[in-house]
Amino acid sequence: MVTHDLTVRAPAKINLHLGVGRAREDGFHPLDTVYQAISIYDDLAVAEAADVQLSMRVADYVDLAGLTDGDDNIIRKAVAAMERHHGRELPLDLVLDKSIPLAGGMAGGSADAAAALVAVDRLHDLETSDDDLLALAAELGSDVPFSLVGGTARGVGRGEIVTPVDDAGPWWWVAVPSAEGLSTPAVYRHFDAMRPDAPEVPLSADLLLEALATGEVVRVARALHNDLQEPAIDLRPELGDLIDLGESEGALRGIVSGSGPTVVFLCDSADGAHATGIGLAAAGHRVVLTATGPVAGVHVVG
Numbered sequence: 001m002v003t004h005d006l007t008v009r010a011p012a013k014i015n016l017h018l019g020v021g022r023a024r025e026d027g028f029h030p031l032d033t034v035y036q037a038i039s040i041y042d043d044l045a046v047a048e049a050a051d052v053q054l055s056m057r058v059a060d061y062v063d064l065a066g067l068t069d070g071d072d073n074i075i076r077k078a079v080a081a082m083e084r085h086h087g088r089e090l091p092l093d094l095v096l097d098k099s100i101p102l103a104g105g106m107a108g109g110s111a112d113a114a115a116a117l118v119a120v121d122r123l124h125d126l127e128t129s130d131d132d133l134l135a136l137a138a139e140l141g142s143d144v145p146f147s148l149v150g151g152t153a154r155g156v157g158r159g160e161i162v163t164p165v166d167d168a169g170p171w172w173w174v175a176v177p178s179a180e181g182l183s184t185p186a187v188y189r190h191f192d193a194m195r196p197d198a199p200e201v202p203l204s205a206d207l208l209l210e211a212l213a214t215g216e217v218v219r220v221a222r223a224l225h226n227d228l229q230e231p232a233i234d235l236r237p238e239l240g241d242l243i244d245l246g247e248s249e250g251a252l253r254g255i256v257s258g259s260g261p262t263v264v265f266l267c268d269s270a271d272g273a274h275a276t277g278i279g280l281a282a283a284g285h286r287v288v289l290t291a292t293g294p295v296a297g298v299h300v301v302g
């Protein structure tokens with residue numbers, strides 16, 4: 001049995017504001033977004049090995065359909081990116097413990113990719129600079145740099161240019177994943193179809209940022225915004241009902257997380273989140289997760 005030398009923890013993200021502009025020439029959409037890392041985590045344990053080996057254990061609610069431990073797994077892509085960057089093979093054994101819903105709009109794949117970059121770096125004592133790690137992260141996906149940074153941060157460009165922002169939190173969240181994921185490209189395509197008039201410049205995150213800095217939860221709730229919510233609900237109408245249900249169970253506001261289908265509810269306190277969670281579970285939602293944010297980005301835990 002392999003004894004693991006190092007465990008790297010990677011948080012899920014939600015988007016408190018997701019302004020989406022008209023698609024750019026490269027197909028990506030310009031964003032003005034505010035990410036928050038919340039306390040739902042994937043753990044990646046690594047150990048020395050003769051070659052790159054990957055295995056996965058998942059929480060019972062994580063639907064792994066379509067995800068293998070082969071070359072299409074973003075963890076292997078992250079290891080390969082580090083090997084190219086450092087110009088040598090970087091063998092290791094990786095075991096992923098997955099709790100972030102798959103294709104849920106919570107950037108679980110991005111979290112795993114960021115964790116893999118840090119795990120390879122630490123296990124092999126590579127001392128890769130932060131700038132290089134961020135550049136490698138951006139090549140792997142638009143959300144991956146934020147997974148490294150964590151906390152609460154504004155994302156612009158295609159979401160890969162990330163700057164930490166003032167946040168007077170913590171905030172209490174309830175997250176309700178769906179049994180089946182939604183494809184991010186499909187939701188962006190549906191946005192294009194529903195919003196042919198989308199502005200070139202995405203809706204500014206300023207209002208949300210002002211609310212976050214005040215620490216007033218009711219103000220933050222009012223300012224939450226997601227341009228991908230309408231297309232996600234059009235593809236999955238039951239998400240609209242879920243939002244209504246959570247709000248009737250005491251949440252201040254419910255919103256689709258990123259491209260969905262996970263719905264997150266902002267609550268006024270720990271007790272409020274607990275009560276909302278109980279109400280949602282009693283109404284038949286099998287998986288109801290409570291979380292706080294902001295939390296740290298990818299970090300070594302042992």
Ligand SMILES: C[C@@](CO)(OP(=O)(O)O)[C@H](O)COP(=O)(O)OP(=O)(O)OC[C@H]1O[C@@H](n2ccc(N)nc2=O)[C@H](O)[C@@H]1O
Pocket residue numbers: 015018027028029030031033104105106107108110140141142143144157158159184185188257258259260
């Ligand atoms: C929607 C968001 C909101 O934070 O998150 P998720 O809901 O996926 O977690 C992100 O924009 C997802 O970022 P990420 O999942 O890293 O996307 P990438 O791998 O870079 O791109 C996957 C595909 O999404 C679309 N895409 C992504 C980012 C962007 N700014 N415009 C896009 O149009 C493109 O079709 C692209 O081919």
Ligand SMILES: Nc1ncnc2c1ncn2[C@@H]1O[C@H](COP(=O)(O)OP(=O)(O)O)[C@@H](O)[C@H]1O
Pocket residue numbers: 066067072073074075101102103104105106107108109110112113181182184258259260
């Ligand atoms: N380690 C991984 N974890 C999750 N998804 C992965 C991973 N590697 C590759 N993928 C692919 O990335 C897609 C998007 O995954 P994920 O990041 O969980 O969703 P989202 O983009 O909605 O936040 C998955 O459907 C899967 O095909």
